[in-house]
Amino acid sequence: xHSVEYFGYRGFxxxxxxxxxxxxxxxxxxxKPGLVAEGFLMPREALYGDKPILVLKLSNGYNIGIRxxxxxxxxxxxxxxxxxxxxxxxxxxxxxxxxxxVTMLSTGGTIVSRVDYETGAVKPALSVDEIMEWIPxxxxxxxxxxxxxxxxxxxxxxxxxxxxxxxxxxxxxxKGVDGxxxxxxxxxxxxxxxALAFAIRDKPAPIVLVGSxxxxxxxxxxxxxxxxxxxxxxxxxxxxxxVIVMHGETGDTYALAHxxxxxxxxxxxxxxxxxxxxxxxxxxxxxxxxxxxxxxNIIEHRDKSKQPVLExxxxxxxxxxxxxPGVDPEIIDLLVDxxxxxxxxxxxxxxHIANKVIDSIRRAVEEGVAVVMTSQCLFGRVDLYVYSTGxxxxxxxxxxxxxxxxxxxxxxxxxxxxxxxxELKEVARLMTTNIAGEINPRLTIDTFPRWRY
Numbered sequence: 001x002h003s004v005e006y007f008g009y010r011g012f013x014x015x016x017x018x019x020x021x022x023x024x025x026x027x028x029x030x031x032k033p034g035l036v037a038e039g040f041l042m043p044r045e046a047l048y049g050d051k052p053i054l055v056l057k058l059s060n061g062y063n064i065g066i067r068x069x070x071x072x073x074x075x076x077x078x079x080x081x082x083x084x085x086x087x088x089x090x091x092x093x094x095x096x097x098x099x100x101x102v103t104m105l106s107t108g109g110t111i112v113s114r115v116d117y118e119t120g121a122v123k124p125a126l127s128v129d130e131i132m133e134w135i136p137x138x139x140x141x142x143x144x145x146x147x148x149x150x151x152x153x154x155x156x157x158x159x160x161x162x163x164x165x166x167x168x169x170x171x172x173x174x175k176g177v178d179g180x181x182x183x184x185x186x187x188x189x190x191x192x193x194x195a196l197a198f199a200i201r202d203k204p205a206p207i208v209l210v211g212s213x214x215x216x217x218x219x220x221x222x223x224x225x226x227x228x229x230x231x232x233x234x235x236x237x238x239x240x241x242x243v244i245v246m247h248g249e250t251g252d253t254y255a256l257a258h259x260x261x262x263x264x265x266x267x268x269x270x271x272x273x274x275x276x277x278x279x280x281x282x283x284x285x286x287x288x289x290x291x292x293x294x295x296x297n298i299i300e301h302r303d304k305s306k307q308p309v310l311e312x313x314x315x316x317x318x319x320x321x322x323x324x325p326g327v328d329p330e331i332i333d334l335l336v337d338x339x340x341x342x343x344x345x346x347x348x349x350x351x352h353i354a355n356k357v358i359d360s361i362r363r364a365v366e367e368g369v370a371v372v373m374t375s376q377c378l379f380g381r382v383d384l385y386v387y388s389t390g391x392x393x394x395x396x397x398x399x400x401x402x403x404x405x406x407x408x409x410x411x412x413x414x415x416x417x418x419x420x421x422x423e424l425k426e427v428a429r430l431m432t433t434n435i436a437g438e439i440n441p442r443l444t445i446d447t448f449p450r451w452r453y
């Protein structure tokens with residue numbers, strides 16, 4: 001005989017909740033010797049199995065599990081209130097001027113999720129009404145539209161997804177929007193930002209990727225702050241580049257707009273995880289002050305008269321190989337035999353890999369595979385003329401990647417091979433040409449952050 005189940009609860013605990021008429025989202029009090037706890041009733045997760053654990057969301061945003069027995073007192077204090085959605089807004093900004101139009105396209109990730117206390121779940125907030133109810137301040141920044149393009153974990157992003165996202169952005173630009181915000185998971189966000197920098201040329205307005213390190217059901221969430229900063233950049237920034245906008249420090253003082261071809265996620269969980277590499281951020285963003293301070297040279301300026309060009313084909317037969325002690329040349333041979341068209345090497349120091357690998361690299365180039373050298377040091381520039389290993393790599397046909405991040409070089413090579421050419425001389429010319437700010441011709445002292453003690 002199967003035990004009674006109620007919102008995931010089983011046995012006597014399910015019956016107790018049913019007898020009380022308790023629903024998910026009700027404010028309840030649990031009393032037992034040495035403990036009185038008050039919070040919103042949450043659904044039962046499978047990880048608790050058949051244990052008599054009652055799950056509450058406390059007022060500070062955290063969930064707790066309380067072991068109960070037949071004598072534990074559970075009282076329903078308050079039924080959940082239905083949210084009242086805002087009415088139609090008059091789309092007027094300061095001094096009666098029309099607000100900019102910004103479209104948010106969601107690809108998934110934590111940033112577009114918020115708690116629904118009627119179900120207890122964290123769910124996407126994708127309708128305009130839901131977004132405005134959640135972050136009403138956006139009403140003073142832009143007239144917004146929002147829709148889901150895909151719902152995917154960022155670790156599952158592939159080049160074909162970049163093609164779809166770029167096409168959707170291009171269509172929005174064709175409609176005349178003043179900016180596009182892309183909600184994206186943070187782990188692979190830098191790859192997508194770089195891809196969009198190359199896939200749409202002559203952008204009339206900014207493409208702003210934004211994510212969240214911490215979900216909206218946590219007290220330390222960065223979702224709302226990042227979204228406000230992203231919409232502000234999309235609506236009002238003077239540049240028209242592909243950028244990532246995220247927290248600039250651990251508090252809620254400012255965000256940074258990083259050029260999409262010069263940024264990397266540098267921490268697993270900090271709110272200010274993103275950092276510009278071999279470059280300064282493009283701008284500092286103060287959402288509360290409605291202020292954007294440009295601190296770097298603008299490559300693409302906002303100009304609604306520009307006609308965007310879509311070049312969104314990416315070759316999915318490109319790989320990254322990291323140099324490490326004892327690296328096996330057969331890795332290169334395998335990629336060639338499997339029909340790969342491009343290889344990016346994340347080399348050591350100035351751009352090296354073990355000399356025993358060079359013959360395999362030469363073979364790859366002879367068979368029409370483009371091989372690009374970058375550095376796993378991140379900061380600084382590849383220079384293959386300094387040491388004999390570098391000169392041998394050049395002689396074998398390796399293309400130097402200058403100061404490009406390995407992931408940016410990977411995306412750029414995929415784009416060149418997919419949208420431009422597979423002829424190696426032309427590939428080399430384009431890889432060494434600064435197209436979207438991915439190559440910084442001059443590195444200054446302030447582009448290398450130093451620890452201060």
